[in-house]
Amino acid sequence: DGGITQSPKYLFRKEGQNVTLSCEQNLNHDAMYWYRQDPGQGLRLIYYSQIVNDFQKGDIAEGYSVSREKKESFPLTVTSAQKNPTAFYLCASSTVAGGPSGELFFGEGSRLTVL
C-alpha cells in the first residue's frame, strides 16, 4: 500500500540530546513537509522540501534540521537547541511542487517527549 511511514511512533529523549525522526513515502510525491502539533495550536510548519537536495524553512524552523537526499525520505532532527521539543510531529507529502497548493497526505505522527 502507498503511504507515508513515520518512525518511531513514540520517542523519549533526555535534555541536551539530538533525536532524528524518520519519514518515508512511497507515493512518488515531489514535495514533503514537517509540521509540529501542540494542543490548541493547530499545525505549524517546520520545514518543507519541494525537490531533492533542496528545502526551505517554515514558520518555526529554529532548533530543527532536515535533509532531502532521496525523493522518498525527509528525516527531521530535533536538536538540543530546540527549547521546547515535546510535541507531536507530523510528516506530509504532496504531488505538487512549485505550483498550486495540493492535498497533503499525512503520516501517523511521532510523539516526542523530553524527560
Add this chain to the structure above:
Amino acid sequence: AQSVTQPDIHITVSEGASLELRCNYSYGATPYLFWYVQSPGQGLQLLLKYFSGDTLVQGIKGFEAEFKRSQSSFNLRKPSVHWSDAAEYFCAVGAYSGYALNFGKGTSLLVTP
C-alpha cells in the same frame, strides 16, 4: 500571507443532530481550501477540498462544505452526526504560488448519546 481562523475550539452535539464547523480565511486571491479530520494520536485525513467551480463541495463520510467568497468562509456541515465523527477538525488554506498549507487551530468535536 494566507491565514485561517476556526472560531470554535470545542463543539458538542448530540448524535443524530446536524453539525456546522466554522472556518474563516484571509487571502487576497482565490484560496485553495481544505478540511481535514484527526482522530486522537493519528495523522490527518482529508475530508474535502475546494479549488474552483461549484462552491458546494461534497466529501467523504457524508460531509460537505460551502465556499462563500463574500464572507471569506468555508464552513463544514453534516446533516446527522454519528458517534464516530468525534475527532479534531482542521481547516486549511493554500495558495496558487505553491507552498505548504496553513492550518487553523482546530475544532474538537464531542458527540453525546
